[in-house]
Amino acid sequence: MAHNIKKIFCVGLKKKNQSTQRAQNTIPQNKTKPKWKRLFLLGRRKKNDSKNQKIVQDEKEKNLILPTDCLLEIFKYFQDDLRTLHSCLLVDKNWCISTVRLIWKQPFLNKSSPIIIDVYLSCLTLHEKKNLIKNGVDLTNITKPATFHYANFLRHLDMKNFYAAVEARNRVNKIVENRHTDLICRALCRLFTTKCENIQTLHLNWNYVGGWKRYPIFPYQRSASKFLNELSELSIYKVNTRDIFLDMEKHSKNLVKLEILDYCFDNLPEHRHKSIYMLIKNQKNLQNCKLFAYGICPVIPMKALDFQTNSLIHFELIYAKFPSDNNAFISLSNCHNLKTLIIEYCYFENQDILRPLIQTQFPHLRKIRFKSLQSNASEIFVELIKKNSISLRELHYSDEVSRQFNHLILETIVTYSTTSLISLTIPFRNCQTPQLITLLSFSNQLQSLKLIGPYGHERAFVEFLPVLAKLLPSSLHHLSLDLNWVIMNNLQQFLTNLNTRLFTFYISGWSRRIRERHVETIKTYLQQYNPTLDFYDFLKDIT
Template sequence: MEILNIDCLILIFNELSSDNNSLYSCLLVNKEWCHLVIPILWGNYPNYTICINSTEKFFNIILSCLSTSSKQLLIDNNIRLSQTILSKSSFNYVSLCKFLKIEIINNIINMIFRKEILTNVDYSKERDLLEQEIYKLFVSQCEGIKELEWQSSQPIVSFPGASTGFSQLYNLNIDLFYVNSNSLYEMSQICKDLNELTIKGCSQDIPGLISLIDAQRNLKSVSFDFQTKEGTCEELSKALARKGCTINNLSLYGSVDIIPLSFLMSLNNLKDLIIYYDFESYGRILKFQKYLANSKFPDLQILDISDDLLCFKELSMLIENTNGNITDIFVYTSNKSAENTGMFINSISNNCPKIEFLTTYLGPKDLIHIKSLLKNCRNLKSLRFNSLNEIKNIGDGLLNILAKFSPKSLSNISISGKWKYSVGSFENLFESYKKRRLLHFDIHDEIVYITTEHAKVVKKYYDEGVIAYSNLIITGTSEY
């Protein structure tokens, strides 16, 4: 039998990386295969813990990689380690890791202090010591961590090996509740090639965070969760504007009121825009509307906006300034008196030929725009129409338009339960899908006008294989 060379084996094992059970069986073949497979498996957490059928075994392997001095320090402080942990590992497994996740650290700690947790014994001092030694292990042994969840007050940037371990960071997730400005500044001196940056708990300008952002050479994706309305983030806004040429994914959540959104106009290469915001100041709302209307994102592909006062007019103007590459649009609002929904749908119809997923609202005069939308956007896969005001009489018109003009690609439909539908309009829609398949047909909001007769029609076409899934079949209706 001809023996494959190492390069071929590595290619094969990397192709198997999505099938961890098969890959795991390969390491049992012989010693050579084992040495090639182990690094790939350890780069696939948490899938590796699934294929060995034991997260506890996985955590014990990590602890077994602790240095002799660390193990002794833990024992001297009454931290119990099993004999498995105390024995020497066959591999330096931790050195193969490309991740440092808070989930791993916390789960290891919970495993060691299981008894203390159950009996409510104070173990905070021992917990901090164990956490410190685990972080020191990863930082000192991993030469190229790619992903870090920084949610600890441990001075990890000062641990031995930090300058090497964090120099190749690709994805950094920071919780500002734990991490101070000085630590962020230290990280900015080490880490300069971040691709993704996620910040939680942002409430004011932090000099160390500004330095970290400025230090990045190719920052593409940024996400901020603003937790308070008391501070201001003017310098943060300027720092993001300075990265306008590289950032192409932006996500803003929470109290966006505290950051001036003028930086939006500098993000000329933006592809994904997600804003779930909370404005208390009407003046800030007006400024936000202005920035939306005047921003130009020619390469925009994903638009996801949610607030209490959705700006359909300004969003329409934003869409008109794109180059037709949008594939996903999701808009949500709790303001049932929002206007210009028809203008918004019309702008999508005229400017988004590649759109596949759309969630929006319908007003009383919007059905004419739905017809154009379906005729112009032939790649649509999923549609969700939400209700505004107290409109009741557009249900049959909507279903009839969907039956006549839906593209073949449209396989997921979700419509409001606040609209009135005749049983016949249900049948008409499902008959139009007999030569294809409706993967999902859902009724959302309050199911006010759906009766058992509607549900029977859905069940009939489900039994015939026309509908693959409907929540009417699973949950029934309020009249059952």
């Protein structure tokens, strides 16, 4: 049975092969095509191949387009270079969308063009525009609707520069009435609060505007909570007519940086002190606090630092008077993560007021700046150096009574913190020359040096200058010397002996008069060692 099946299968397969071969034999052979037809088909084939290659190339180029998030990260490196950003704006639609966000992120950083106000006015609703026109505001320049919702991109707002831009716009349009300026400001502030939901920096300046009633204040807008909720940096300058601090405290609890500038605490009601206290207290992560508080010391606001002991890293106090010991610095002494401590133009009845600062240690403290104090605080400064010598990198001390005291600051620095310093400003006397030589011999990272003194021994110090030039470390680029009335006859030798290239060199007496031969000597030095540096930029004091 199996043999028969196998035989039938072989016969069927043989017949199939014979029929296939017969069909192939019946197909006529293609004749050779004419030459012109072959060339035509060849050219057509090449044209199709080139089209296919172009399609493939276009697909590859589409795959190389960067997403918007990547473009934004790249463009952030040019966010301060508006000319480059404007060039990127013109590349294509994708680049334009990415760039316009950065350009309109902080339009009022400096004095802004009046055209910016016209652009924002074009973003207003039809109702807002009609209301402005009804009140006499000229909007004839606003002919086209805005290309983007520019108010959505706003992240940093300086009210002084904003108000100045509105006034400049009105001057261009020959509008003199302040009422029109106020109307435009209020309309645009409403636009900002409704469209921008993530403002990050806000600078309020009351000194520029005549009165707060004419000034558009954000905490009193309807959508203030949404507008100010993510605010991270707040600067309030010269606000005395309204309790702005309590109003801001209701909306902003995520401040990282707070500056209260030019604020008078004399005869201030206690509830106003408590308002500042509450604003500081209720912040979740306050890292930077600056109090420019002329008059009586802000004791109650400083006590709020007890609630920022883990987050505060930068503290500045300027123009405050401490006529008695009121434990104002106890709260600050508990801020163990402090990195920068700046006290300028302040008055202390005695140094014991600052003593809480030396009863603790700040393991991360990098910078101490006591500038132009109206009383002696050198002992506290010295103890701070001893307690925190490992982390310190910048030391600055000056007061109005240094002539009456023999400070031991330089001796302490040489003993505790010689090699780690980057910037140094200290009083100096000629008797401390050995300590200065020791300091310069081992300070291989020092970049800035300012010596205040030598208090009546200027002539001897001038004779020492050529030797000092040889001792200056190669890392030093900024030097300032306190020499008022002495004639320098060895400036050429001093500059010749330098082992470093100075970027700034200042002598206090030059602010009154600088001799022609000194000018020529300095210009020759700059041409030889730093030809790109401007002469006046070179003669700058270390602040």
